Amino acid sequence: MNKTALRALLKERRELIAPEAHGLSRPTGRGRRARGLSQQQVDELTCRAIDTYNRLETGRYPNPPADYLRQVGRLFGLNEQEWVMLCRYAGIGDPPGPLNPSSGLEVPGVWQEAVDGIGHMAYLTDASWNLLAHNRHFADMHPGRRVPANTLRWMLLDREARGTSLVDWDTVWAPLVLPQLRAALAARPEDATLRRIEREVRADPALGPMWEACGAHIHPDGDERPLHHALHGPGHVSICAAQPLTAPGARLIIMLFRPGPRKSHPRVPMLRAAGPGDTGG
Incomplete structure (x- = not known):
């Protein structure tokens, strides 16, 4: 728990919330000069016992429940990056999921x-894998x-992708993409788009058995896979993956295409910062 950072984040955001916006009166009287909601009003709006919020803001609430932190985060209008910081400062680590169901659907x-x-080649998808930019x-x-509307569905279910573009689809692409669908569903179990793709996967004769046995590979960052480019023919791609900080589940994918067989291009070594004793010579 980082009590100083926790108090600073919560106090700053609490003071931005007007009590009148929630049907409450602004506290008055001697000694009441603070802006925004009072700590007792936060307890009232979150239906918690008196002093619950004070314990949180002052760092006297060890390991607070994630559902309570979510209540406070939504009341204070935190963005997703602030939500992550709130959970870390409160001592529970990274949050179990996004703050709001709509998070990750826009950038x-x-x-x-x-x-x-x-x-x-580069594209950006939302948390449902719908294409936002390319x-x-x-x-x-x-x-x-003809770019796909949903890249996850394209990689798993599109006939052209399975038959031509994604070389070795059944041994290289599908077994590595299916765990990403499983991981996405774990983070967003109510996502209608992902659930629809799951139903199609389960009903597919080739994918159904793979789905039941799929492994734990959940991201493509650093992968190299064979690909048939519509203009440049057969080759392979090196994949870089990143995530916009305020859109959990959204992802930026950059694919470096190299024509020809994989063995003709040596693998690029890992990047690491120089250590204290390295001279760079």
Whole structure:
């Protein structure tokens, strides 16, 4: 628990909430000069016993329940990055899921310009794997430049992807993508898009048995996989994956395509910062 950071975050955000917005009166009287909600009003709005919130803000509430932190986070209008910080400062580690069900379904519009500026195939999806942004290099990869509406469904269920684009689909792509669907459902069990894809996967003759036996690989960052490019033919891609900080579950994927067999390109070594004794020579 980081009591100093916890108190600073909660106090700052509490003072931004007008009591009138929740049908409460602004406390008055001698000694009452603080802005925003009072600590007792937070207890009232979260239906908790008096002094519960004071214990949280002052760091006297060890390991508070995640559902209570979620109540406070939503009341204070925290964004997803602040929600992560709240849970860490309160001593429970990373949150069990996003603060709000709608989180991860939108990103700032400037991301389109950022994706356009990437010199490799690049695209951005929301937490349901719906395509939000892509660049021309990603469109060029697809026959007729027809980009998929949902990249997870495309990788698992699209006939053209399974038969042509995703080389060795049944041994390389599908076994590594299915665990990502399972992980996404664990984080967002009520996501209608992901549940629909799951039903299609279970009903698919090839994917159904794989689904029951799928492993624990949950992200593609650093992977290399064979791919047939619509313009450049057979080759392989190196995959880089990242996540916008305010959109949990959303992901930026950058694919570096290299034509020809994999063995013709040596694997790039890991990047590490130089240690104290390294001279760089």
